Amino acid sequence: MADSLSYKDAGVDIDAGDALVDRIKPLAKRTMREGVLAGIGGFGALFEVPRRYREPVLVSGTDGVGTKLKVAFSLNRHDTVGIDLVAMSVNDILVQGAEPLFFLDYFACGRLDVDTAAQVVGGIARGCELAGCALIGGETAEMPGMYPDGEYDLAGFAVGAVEKSKILDGSKVAAGNAVIGLASSGAHSNGYSLVRRIVERAHGGFDTPAMQADFDGRSFADALIAPTRIYVKPVLGLLEALPVHGLAHITGGGLVGNVPRVLPEHLQAVLHRDAWTMPSLFQWLQREGRVADDEMHRVFNCGVGMVAIVPAESVDAALAALHDAGETAWRIGEIVERRGDAPQTVVA
Template identity: 70%
Template sequence: MTNTNSASLTYRDAGVDIDAGEALVERIKPMAARTMRAGVMAGIGGFGALFQVPSHLKEPVLVSGTDGVGTKLRLAFEWQRHDTVGIDLVAMSVNDILVQGAEPLFFLDYFACGKLSVDTAASVVGGIAKGCELAGCALIGGETAEMPGMYPDGEYDLAGFAVGAVEKSKIIDGKSIQPGDVVLGLASSGAHSNGFSLLRRILSHANATPDQDFGGRPLGDVVMEPTRIYVKAVLAALAKHGDAIRGLAHITGGGLLDNVPRILQPGLSARLHRDAWTMPRLFSWLQQQGGVADAEMHRVFNCGIGMVIVVPADQADAVAATLAGEDQEVFRLGEITEQAEGQAQTVVV
């Protein structure tokens, strides 16, 4: 029975605007349409998204990954920069599944907020769609959750989910890596999406502002530069050089010191030479302003290297040339050695 002594309450009164959610979906549809690729059977709008596994694979293995953007979002809120964090979201997942040789097929996102701003959400999803275009995968679904009381006004959280496929016989697992192999590195675009809890602490300590000059660019642009997506370049190298690529490591949380060992068998170590590449100005500035030790820098930040590739020494130049032809800056970082007693699996000398 309706209580006639009080006004009828609505979902909008409780803080959820269904009309805003529907408006966002309409804004998203053309963005998602630009990412469509072969295999998509049903995408945005249904209860589930359908995708057909590529028929050219004889023994397809699905590879999945999920991630977020971390506390880089705090700067997005404070500096009102929402258009690139969606690229970060896609990059963190597609780069992860790439290291096993998988071609990203499709992506789904989860956007959660307290009060939905259609303009902000559309800006974020626009970045997600751009990231999917750069990765060659389809944005085929997602979820927007408006949850009053869960997040302060103007704030939101993001999660992303990527699924790719690789031929079973071509899975890259690092097991063929051996002493004498060369370690190549692909340049990062900046801090990517890792280490931002320390980075933000340093910004605060330095009283830094997003509009201050930093080598001819606003510091905010340098800090918020989105994560580089390596998919098309690495897939091109895999297509041309096949078994020459023995191992791939995405340099995310844990930096060079913790991520490279994830592809090494026991008894092996990666010996990286610090003079093989120049640490970008952003990292040098962060280290100076924060008084951060070298080992901490190499464990927290990518320090200018976003992807590591291990190849046989006699094919290193050819692989590097292919990657350079795909607009990647390539460094010959070091080599694989037998691990000495008490030695870490990655050392920077």
């Protein structure tokens, strides 16, 4: 009779999964907030919309980290990609005026390394703290043969709420409004297939001495892996204090692909490239990759991770509020009437 087989023989270690859950629970506990009725451990997590909302509308978003994970694998740095995961979803729902309430994650791998997974989830918990939302559940999937050893994939899911009367849909954006740009922390989680191609062509990989060069006070490796900035708390503060007519998260599609998502068809955003300094990371990528300006603007955030559109008379107050909240921000353009079939966003 053949020897008895176990799940572990097939490549799935239930004990490792249980050990990870034990490591995760205190991390998730730090993110608890009003509304959580039951979190990690059950078949489903329970959340009650805070009673301060009179007409709450739920806003949901989902995203991943993309091929930035390949950079994390190459550098063997796993403590910040969880922040990226949270940021990509909460920044998306923020642009509709939503306060992120809770977050769920999905971690998939071929063989579960508890230490690596705990670092990743630690980053997710940190991202939730920065966004003010609760990490109330998730899934860890160990799937032998699906992923190479040492690699994993991530997906995240955020749910937020906004008062029905305060939903931002771009309908209030008007000619004469000003465009404010909030600084990014780097490439965030977009364009990394091109980033990796440029690095490979310039240096052959991520483990060369050139990776230690100084980029705005950071090594190149640090600049590449820097987590996506989470704009939730300063932008929610701005929404409470001043009229904001539109918000755009500068994610996949870059500056010229995302600002139009909050503009009526008859309007155009004119952005002035001399209004902010493109960080040295992007300057290096453009130079080494010989990337055209138009391609830079539709692939990367180029130093602007979030855009706010406000009445012209509110610019100074908005900039002051953002600076007081710790953000670097500039007036980077204005909204004008669109002529014919001209692009809805231009960088001039």
